[in-house]
Every structure is written in structure tokens, then in C-alpha cells.
Amino acid sequence: MAAAVEKPKILILGGTGFIGRNFVLFLVKNDLASKIRVSDKVPPPMAWMNSVHKEAFANPVVEFKHANLINPVSVSNVFTLDEGNFDFAVNLAAETKYGQSDKVYSEGIVRLSLNCAKEAEKRNIKFYIEMSSGQMASSEKKGVTEDCKPDPWTKLAEHKLAVEQELQQLTSLKYAVLRPAIVYGPGDSHGLTPRLMIGAIYKYIKQKMKMLWTKQLHMNTVHVEDLCRAVWHVLQQQQSGNVYNVVDRGDTTQGLVSDLVAQVFGISYEFLGAVKSNLARVNMAAVVEDINDKHMTPWAEACTLEGITNTPLNPFLDQELLYNKHLFLDGSKLESTGFTFDHPELKASYLQQVLDDYIKMKIFPACLLSGETSLSDRLPELDVENNKYEH
Numbered sequence: 001m002a003a004a005v006e007k008p009k010i011l012i013l014g015g016t017g018f019i020g021r022n023f024v025l026f027l028v029k030n031d032l033a034s035k036i037r038v039s040d041k042v043p044p045p046m047a048w049m050n051s052v053h054k055e056a057f058a059n060p061v062v063e064f065k066h067a068n069l070i071n072p073v074s075v076s077n078v079f080t081l082d083e084g085n086f087d088f089a090v091n092l093a094a095e096t097k098y099g100q101s102d103k104v105y106s107e108g109i110v111r112l113s114l115n116c117a118k119e120a121e122k123r124n125i126k127f128y129i130e131m132s133s134g135q136m137a138s139s140e141k142k143g144v145t146e147d148c149k150p151d152p153w154t155k156l157a158e159h160k161l162a163v164e165q166e167l168q169q170l171t172s173l174k175y176a177v178l179r180p181a182i183v184y185g186p187g188d189s190h191g192l193t194p195r196l197m198i199g200a201i202y203k204y205i206k207q208k209m210k211m212l213w214t215k216q217l218h219m220n221t222v223h224v225e226d227l228c229r230a231v232w233h234v235l236q237q238q239q240s241g242n243v244y245n246v247v248d249r250g251d252t253t254q255g256l257v258s259d260l261v262a263q264v265f266g267i268s269y270e271f272l273g274a275v276k277s278n279l280a281r282v283n284m285a286a287v288v289e290d291i292n293d294k295h296m297t298p299w300a301e302a303c304t305l306e307g308i309t310n311t312p313l314n315p316f317l318d319q320e321l322l323y324n325k326h327l328f329l330d331g332s333k334l335e336s337t338g339f340t341f342d343h344p345e346l347k348a349s350y351l352q353q354v355l356d357d358y359i360k361m362k363i364f365p366a367c368l369l370s371g372e373t374s375l376s377d378r379l380p381e382l383d384v385e386n387n388k389y390e391h
Contacts, residue, residue: 007034008126011079011086013069013116014093016040016047018187019131019224023090025056026228037086039067039078040093048312050186050357069093070107075115079123088235089120090129096190098156098318105159113163121173127238128175129231132164133157134245134329136179140218143251143330146179146243153325164243174240178230181247181329185224185350186357189312192221192257193358196351197315199261200368201298202269209262209269215255218328220247223343223350233339247329250345260348264355265369288319302365311363 010027014020015038027033036059040047044057044064056062067074079086093116095108113130120128135157137144152158164177184192202209222230230246250256258269295315303311343350358364 007032008087009033009035009037009081009083009085011037011039011089011125013039013078013089013091016042016044016049016064017092017096018189018191019183019227020092021047021049021053021056021187022185022224023092023228023231024062025053026225026232028056028059028062032232033061035081035086036062037065037078037081038062039065039069041066041068048361048363050361053187069112069116072115072119075119079119085123085125087126088128089116089125090131090231090235091116092131094131094160095156098154098320100155102155102159105155109156109159110162110166114166117163117167117170117173117175120175121170124172126174127235127240128173129234130163130167130175130177131231132177132179132243133160134179134181134220134247134327135325136161138325139328140216140326143220143247143328144245145330146245146333153323154320156320168241174238176234176237176239176241177243178227178234179243179245179329180227181220181222181245181327182252183222183224183227184346184354186354188224188354192346192351193313193354194315194317195257195261196264196355197299197313197364198295198317199265199267200355200364201295201302201315203265203267204302204368204370205298209258209267211254211258211269211271212322213254213324214271215253215258217254217324218326219252219254219257220327220329221250221252221346222246222248223341223346226341226343229342230334230339233337234334237337239337242333244334245329245331246334247331248341248344248346249331251328252346256346260346260351263348264351284319284322288317288322291322292316298368299365302368305367306362306365308363308365313358313363 010033012020027036065078067078069075091113093112095105135152135154137148137151138153150161152161182191227246262269299315359366
């Protein structure tokens with residue numbers, strides 16, 4: 001009779017965040033680990049978790065350890081186990097907000113990530129995963145592969161690339177890098193959720209949703225559950241030095257996202273097109289400020305009506321994400337290793353699940369869905385082309 005295979009001990013850095021909480025759930029649900037240590041600066045009770053994620057974190061195999069991973073001493077403490085070393089470490093910790101300064105990203109992405117990777121190398125971790133970004137190059141005609149010439153189109157991705165390059169210098173570290181597309185699913189607040197919120201706002205104010213550029217703009221996606229499965233898959237493969245795009249097979253575009261959001265809320269929408277959008281680009285900062293102001297006013301009113309005084313959600317869109325840049329990834333390398341997707345394409349039902357989850361948690365004002373508002377007759381249309389409100 002064959003001896004039972006011992007389950008691995010897994011360290012998840014940045015584990016109370018969106019991807020981290022779903023990875024903990026994946027491991028617990030499938031009984032894959034003998035020990036799961038979650039390290040984060042945000043403790044689980046303050047991380048806005050739904051009931052399913054809370055239950056996963058309450059499992060006896062899960063242990064939370066508070067840490068500031070920018071501090072090497074904290075990193076060392078997180079990696080320290082009474083019973084030897086962790087088998088696997090997954091780094092999901094990083095500054096995730098767009099529009100931050102180089103200093104913030106240098107500390108919160110580069111320094112933090114290298115602290116963790118160097119400690120993993122020192123501890124002879126069997127295999128290490130670094131979560132990077134899919135925003136490494138923009139291509140309209142063909143999906144970007146992992147060996148493309150890097151040309152990051154956000155500051156966040158620029159610093160993630162710096163981490164990838166530094167990892168190559170850690171010659172005894174066994175690792176792989178994952179570059180995900182836009183990640184969505186339960187717990188998402190930065191991926192597709194802002195566009196979902198904006199759809200609700202346009203229903204609330206009874207106006208047509210207007211967007212920059214065209215429906216052909218690639219906005220490739222991956223469901224968070226598939227991303228978690230991909231992390232586990234790569235941990236089992238243990239092919240060191242590889243970089244993998246993680247992207248579903250749907251080739252999601254801005255047109256598809258808008259159509260699905262419109263389905264969820266029963267609203268109409270239109271795109272300004274390349275000509276008008278390029279005119280807006282001349283004064284993009286002012287245009288983006290006006291767009292966000294237009295969305296924040298009804299959001300704030302709806303939250304007040306529902307008595308929501310604190311929520312991690314807001315419909316703010318950063319300027320970096322509103323340029324004509326395509327997130328178009330080729331995921332064939334990962335699929336060639338035998339990986340398949342449970343959510344091969346984005347569906348309205350997946351967006352509805354995220355929305356229902358947040359309404360149940362009482363951090364998303366359900367009154368946005370009624371379309372009944374005191375703002376509808378007095379909130380002006382936004383003329384993006386001329387950077388002014390249109391009455």
C-alpha cells in the first residue's frame with residue numbers, strides 16, 4: 001500500500017487581498033494544504049470579506065500573521081516556522097492602486113517583492129510564485145506573448161517588470177511568474193467592478209452610458225477562481241524561470257464588457273470613437289476628473305440614502321486605464337502545460353454574482369438599481385469631447 005503524500009505547507013503573502021482570499025478558499029475547499037499561513041498588513045476582520053471567505057479563514061489549517069513586508073525583519077518572521085520551512089510561497093502582496101508615484105511603487109512593489117523573494121531563496125523554498133501584471137505591452141492585432149519586447153503601459157506594470165528582471169538574478173530560487181489579464185470575481189474592487197458600478201450609476205441617473213474609444217478595445221479577463229487554479233497548477237509543474245500569461249479564452253473587449261454591464265442593469269450605452277476620444281486626450285487629466293466627478297456625486301448620494309457610511313468600493317477610474325491601450329494576451333503557453341479554464345469567457349451572470357455579493361454585504365447601495373433618483377432631472381450630461389457638462 002502506497003504511503004499517503006504529505007500535503008504542503010503554503011505561505012501566502014498579501015493573502016487577505018482579492019486574489020489572496022480566493023486562493024485561501026481554493027486551498028481549503030479542496031483540502032490541498034496541511035498548513036496555510038496568510039501574511040498581510042490588513043487583518044481578515046478589516047478586509048471586507050464575504051461570509052464564504054470568512055469561513056475559509058476560520059479553518060484550523062489557516063493562520064494569519066500581520067506583517068509589513070517592506071520591512072526585511074517582518075519578512076523573516078513571516079517565513080519562520082517551528083517545524084522547518086514552507087514548501088511553497090506565493091507573493092500576492094503589492095501596491096495595487098493605479099496613479100501612484102514612483103516612490104510608492106518602488107517601495108510597495110519592487111522592494112517588497114524582492115524582500116520576499118530573497119527570503120524564499122534563503123529558506124530553500126521548493127517553489128515560489130510571483131504575481132505580476134499583464135500590462136507589459138499593448139497590441140491591437142495579435143495577443144501579446146510572454147517573450148514579447150516589454151513596453152509596460154502603466155506605472156504599476158513598469159515596476160512589476162523590474163521585479164521580474166531582478167528575480168532572474170536569484171539563481172538558486174525556483175520560481176515562476178504569472179501575468180494575469182483583468183481579474184474579476186467575488187471580492188474584486190479594482191478589475192471590472194468600477195465599470196459595474198458605473199453601469200448602476202447610469203441606471204440611477206437615467207442617462208446613456210458613454211465611454212472613450214471604441215468597442216474593439218481589448219480588455220482581456222480571467223476569473224479569479226481560474227487564476228487561483230493556475231497558481232496551484234504552476235506550483236505542481238515546478239518549471240523554474242517560466243513566465244505565464246493567465247487569460248481566459250474569450251478575448252474580452254470593451255464592447256463585450258459594456259454589453260454585459262448593460263444587460264445586468266437594462267441601460268443603453270455608446271462609444272465616443274477614436275476621433276472624439278483623441279480630442280479629449282489633449283486635456284485628459286481634466287476630462288478624467290470630470291468623468292469621476294460625474295460618477296461620484298450619485299454614488300455618494302446613493303450611499304447616504306442607504307446609510308452606507310463606510311465601503312471599500314468607489315467608481316473612480318484612473319487616467320492610466322482610460323488611454324487607448326489594449327490588454328490583449330496570448331495564453332497558449334500556460335494551456336500547453338495542460339491547464340484548462342472553468343470560466344472560459346466572461347458572462348453577465350459572473351458580474352451579477354459580484355454585484356449580489358456586495359449588496360448582501362451592505363457595501364453597495366441597492367437603491368442604484370431602482371432607477372429612482374432625485375438627480376436624474378438635474379445632473380447634466382458630460383460632453384467629454386469638449387471637456388464640459390452638456391445641459
